Amino acid sequence: MNSFSIALLIIGVTFDLFGCIGLIRLPDIYNRLQSATKCVTLGTCSILLSLFIHYGFTPVGIKALIAIPLLFFAATVGAHALSRGSYIYGIKMTDKTIRDDYKKEFKK
Amino acid sequence: MKYITLFICMLLLWLLLTFNLHSANIIIGIVASLVVMMLFGNKFFKDWQKFYNPLRYLWGIVYLIFFIWECLKANFDVAYRVLSPKMPIKPGILKVKCTLKSDIAKTFLANSITMTPGTITVDVIDNHLFVHWIYVSSQDPNVYTKKIAGRFEKLLKKVFE
Numbered sequence: 590m591n592s593f594s595i596a597l598l599i600i601g602v603t604f605d606l607f608g609c610i611g612l613i614r615l616p617d618i619y620n621r622l623q624s625a626t627k628c629v630t631l632g633t634c635s636i637l638l639s640l641f642i643h644y645g646f647t648p649v650g651i652k653a654l655i656a657i658p659l660l661f662f663a664a665t666v667g668a669h670a671l672s673r674g675s676y677i678y679g680i681k682m683t684d685k686t687i688r689d690d691y692k693k694e695f696k697k
Numbered sequence: 698m699k700y701i702t703l704f705i706c707m708l709l710l711w712l713l714l715t716f717n718l719h720s721a722n723i724i725i726g727i728v729a730s731l732v733v734m735m736l737f738g739n740k741f742f743k744d745w746q747k748f749y750n751p752l753r754y755l756w757g758i759v760y761l762i763f764f765i766w767e768c769l770k771a772n773f774d775v776a777y778r779v780l781s782p783k784m785p786i787k788p789g790i791l792k793v794k795c796t797l798k799s800d801i802a803k804t805f806l807a808n809s810i811t812m813t814p815g816t817i818t819v820d821v822i823d824n825h826l827f828v829h830w831i832y833v834s835s836q837d838p839n840v841y842t843k844k845i846a847g848r849f850e851k852l853l854k855k856v857f858e
Contacts, residue, residue, distance in 0.1 A: 604772060611779035619829045620788055622817055624779055630812070631772045648716040655714060665811040672819045672829060688789035688836065691819060691827045 594639040601635030604628045616683040618675050626668040633660060700738040702745045707733050742801055747857070756855040763852060767813045774815060778831065789833040790819060793826045793842050796850060802857035809849050816845055 611624025637653045637660070644650035676691065711726035712718075747753060778786060797803050807818040807826060815831035828845055835841055 604776065607776045607779055611775065614779060614784065615786070617788075619817065619819075620786060620831055623815060623829075623831050624775055626811060626817070627768075627771050627775045628779070631768065651713060651716050655710075661812070662808065665808040668811055669807065669818055669820075672817055676819060682790075683788065685786060686788050686790075687833055688791065690792040691790045694792075694820075694822060694825075694827070 590642060594642040597635050597639035597642065601632045601639065604632030604635065606632075608632060616685065618680055619672055619682060622668050622672055626664050630660060630664045699741055699743075699745045700734050702748050703738055703741045704730050704734045706748075744799070753856055756852065760849075760852045760856055764809060764812070764849075767809075767848075771813045771815070775831070778815070785832065787832050787834075788829065790827055790829050791833070791841055791845075792838075793828050793845050794838075795824060795826055795846055797853060797858065799857055802853050805857065806846060806849055806853055809853075810845060 605628070608624050608628030611628060612621050615621050615624060634657050637657050640653040641650045644653070682689065707730040708726055711729060712723075715722055715726070778784065795803065795806060797806055803821060807821055810816050810818050810826065810828060817829045818826055819829050820827045826846070830841075830845070833841075835844075
């Protein structure tokens with residue numbers, strides 16, 4: 590059981606690292622948010638799950654388990670608010686963008 | 698009844714969060730839940746009857762398993778795009794039609810879309826979701842609507858509507 594929780598911990602830290610690399614490499618804010626929400630959320634959830642397996646059904650373990658859904662909602666709602674806010678503020682999308690349906694709706 | 702449902706939910710969350718059954722702890726939990734109930738009771742879901750239907754919870758578990766699988770795929774997809782030297786991205790914002798009606802179902806659909814492969818919900822206007830996609834593989838509305846929202850809508854209809 591102990592080695593399983595350590596394996597989950599390593600997976601979590603690796604995905605957090607991928608998320609951070611994506612934050613630096615990708616071109617504009619919308620693409621950066623993609624890596625910031627997905628990789629970092631799964632990485633952190635994996636770390637919390639390993640904490641739960643290590644401590645079992647004790648106060649610490651249950652708190653780690655409850656933190657997972659809270660983190661999910663915080664990350665998704667945060668990403669939505671950031672992307673919408675930056676679009677309204679007028680931050681341009683990268684040159685590679687091939688289609689933008691939101692622009693028409695926004696001008697009305 | 699709406700208020701009592703919120704009260705039960707809050708009390709369960711409190712008991713899980715503190716995780717002990719001393720009488721003092723339970724009394725504090727009841728007081729805190731009452732305060733929350735007074736403040737936010739009228740902002741709770743309008744159709745509270747759905748909370749007492751056990752079939753919905755079963756479909757919720759099915760949805761959860763499906764969602765975790767999709768989420769894992771999403772992560773490998775994004776990790777591949779980030780790490781590969783050429784960076785195969787082709788981003789764009791698409792307008793996706795959704796058939797769900799209740800607000801809570803739409804919220805869950807938008808959150809699920811944000812967590813699955815390469816898509817982020819930018820805005821929801823009436824019955825249309827605006828989705829930022831990191832790799833636009835087809836521009837045909839039928840194909841991408843099915844790809845982005847179709848797989849969740851069937852299950853979410855059973856859970857929330």
